[in-house]
Amino acid sequence: MTGALVELPAAEELAGELLDLAVPHEDINELLALRGRMTTDPGLWRMLEAGVRDMVDGMGRFDGGGELPRPEDSGPLGRCFPVYVFVATLPYIRAYHRKRSVPDAVSRHTLADLGRQMAIHRRRHGIGGLPIPGWLGLHFRGELYQLGRLQFERSRLGRRTGEAVRAAGLPIGPGDPVLGLHIPDFLGPLTPAACDRSLALARDFFPRHFPEETYRVADCHSWLLDPQLAGCLPQDSHIRRFQDRFRTAYEEKEADDSGPVGFVFGDPDMAAADLPRRTTLERAIGDHLRAGRHWYGGHGWFEL
Numbered sequence: 001m002t003g004a005l006v007e008l009p010a011a012e013e014l015a016g017e018l019l020d021l022a023v024p025h026e027d028i029n030e031l032l033a034l035r036g037r038m039t040t041d042p043g044l045w046r047m048l049e050a051g052v053r054d055m056v057d058g059m060g061r062f063d064g065g066g067e068l069p070r071p072e073d074s075g076p077l078g079r080c081f082p083v084y085v086f087v088a089t090l091p092y093i094r095a096y097h098r099k100r101s102v103p104d105a106v107s108r109h110t111l112a113d114l115g116r117q118m119a120i121h122r123r124r125h126g127i128g129g130l131p132i133p134g135w136l137g138l139h140f141r142g143e144l145y146q147l148g149r150l151q152f153e154r155s156r157l158g159r160r161t162g163e164a165v166r167a168a169g170l171p172i173g174p175g176d177p178v179l180g181l182h183i184p185d186f187l188g189p190l191t192p193a194a195c196d197r198s199l200a201l202a203r204d205f206f207p208r209h210f211p212e213e214t215y216r217v218a219d220c221h222s223w224l225l226d227p228q229l230a231g232c233l234p235q236d237s238h239i240r241r242f243q244d245r246f247r248t249a250y251e252e253k254e255a256d257d258s259g260p261v262g263f264v265f266g267d268p269d270m271a272a273a274d275l276p277r278r279t280t281l282e283r284a285i286g287d288h289l290r291a292g293r294h295w296y297g298g299h300g301w302f303e304l
Contacts, residue, residue: 004056006049006088011035017087020108022115027128031084034077038084044071051085056092060142062156062177067134079121079129082136086114089140096142100209109146110139116186123266147205148198149187153180154206154213161219161249161301168247170216170303177213179206179304181220185263190224190238195245203304217301220246223259225298232284239281246300255294260285 009017011032018028038044047069054068070081090111097107114136121129130136138144144153155178157165162174179202183190199218206215224239225246233240262268264285265275275286288295 004053004092006052007091008035008038008048008084008088014087017090018083018115020112021087022112023083024115024119024122024128027080027118027122030076030128031080034080035084037077038081044077044081047071047081048084048088051082052088052092055085055089055137055140058137058141059092059096062143062154068137070133076128079127082130082133083114083118086136086140093140093142100142102145102209106145106147106205110144110151113139113146113151113184116184120185120266124262124268144182145205146184147201149183149190149194150198150202151182151184152198152202152206152218153182154210155180157217157219161299164247164249165217165301172216177215178301179215179218181218183222183224190242192238192241195242199304215304217303219249219299219301221297221299223256223263223295223297225300226252226260226296227298228288228293228295229284232288233280237280243298243300246298246302249299249301252296252299254296256297257289257295259297260295261289 008014014032014035015028018031023031038048051068068082068085071078073081093111094107114130117130117132117136118128121127121131124131138153143155144151157172157174157176157178159174161178162172162176166173188194202218206213225243227243227248230240230243257272258268261270261275264281272286272289275282275289277283277286285295
């Protein structure tokens with residue numbers, strides 16, 4: 001597919017595509033204004049073509065690609081360039097979804113994570129852009145799907161998690177297929193009922209649309225699985241009940257305070273002394289840090 005035709009929608013059509021991708025309204029004018037440079041600068045266009053063709057070549061595969069090419073420009077163009085790569089990839093990922101009979105609603109909700117990520121960038125920095133452009137490559141290559149409250153990534157078991165699964169008696173291990181769970185922001189509370197519904201959708205979705213792949217387990221790598229949270233939150237908290245679904249794969253040794261601080265407070269660089277105490281979770285995260293302790297990522301799995 002390296003000969004994939006690369007096009008950008010005309011300006012009047014681009015606005016509609018951005019709206020369909022849930023791009024925040026305050027970012028749309030800037031993206032429309034920059035479109036002219038994308039189409040008239042030969043260097044930028046070659047970079048755009050390279051990014052789109054890399055996405056198309058990796059479409060449908062596990063681990064289909066890495067970071068996107070982007071100009072060194074530290075201004076709006078550098079921040080927004082990956083958005084144009086994803087927009088130009090839309091015809092190909094939509095065709096892939098149709099080929100797999102992915103419902104339109106699932107396709108739409110999955111790709112709308114582009115807008116969510118731009119909202120996160122604006123919340124943290126006050127300007128348009130994407131915090132981790134490579135993350136959205138999973139969506140636009142067909143590796144990740146939003147099913148209700150959770151996102152599910154077609155992936156493979158890593159060494160440590162795979163060894164833990166095998167040690168538990170399952171006939172799979174490192175390198176075998178796994179559904180990676182992700183918990184998107186701006187989508188309401190992580191209730192047990194919402195998680196149950198998402199898991200039910202996933203158990204139907206993947207055998208139906210990827211019948212050649214077999215998923216025995218799901219895994220998750222997140223600050224939400226740090227076992228210290230269980231001692232800081234009420235017994236019936238949504239996070240504790242989410243943790244109860246998992247078996248520990250391995251313990252993380254390297255501290256990562258920026259994970260919970262970034263997701264809970266919107267800015268991973270906020271000082272512990274400045275963290276608000278408005279909710280139970282905010283108090284738990286901030287008080288733990290102010291006491292001189294640290295947070296760690298958690299790694300868990302469960303059988304589907």
